Amino acid sequence: MHTDGRKLSMEPRAFLDLAKELVGRNDEAALRSGVSRAYYALHNEVRVFLENNQITLPREAGAHERIIRYLRESGNADVGCIAKALDDLRGDRNEADYDMQSNRFAEQKTAFLVELKAQKSFEAFEQVITNSSRRKSLVNAVNDYRRKVKETG
Secondary structure (H helix, E strand, O other): OOOOOOOOOOOOHHHHHHHHHHHOOOOHHHHHHHHHHHHHHHHHHHHHHHHHOOOOOOOOOHHHHHHHHHHHOOOOHHHHHHHHHHHHHHHHHHHHHHOOOOOHHHOHHHHHHHHHHHHHHHHHHHHHHOOHHHHHHHHHHHHHHHHHOOOOO
């Protein structure tokens, strides 16, 4: 059972645990995969939270940016920092997954720092969603923003 009561087939945290394991290896394919899993741990944690609160998201690539925008526009400084980290992690994930000429993730230290950023952001987001007033404030802020920009589903 998830911290906010959700029942899932797999918890997003499992991707974070796998990221840590992969970053512990010292081969580039594992390091790149660890970066990717670190991003998806946080992305999916936020996505499931939003959907659990009746904030629908498209099942396409545009959902990634929309999730970041919803967090950024929430007006909450802590959540804004999580949005920034998620955006940075998305860039790292894209580079790790698609840029085979980049040697940035050949070093374990770089992948470790990305995984650590995801871990800290994941924990910060959990603090928001496990506090009823902070959780409600975030949901209200996202819904207010969606109404303001006339965005649905």
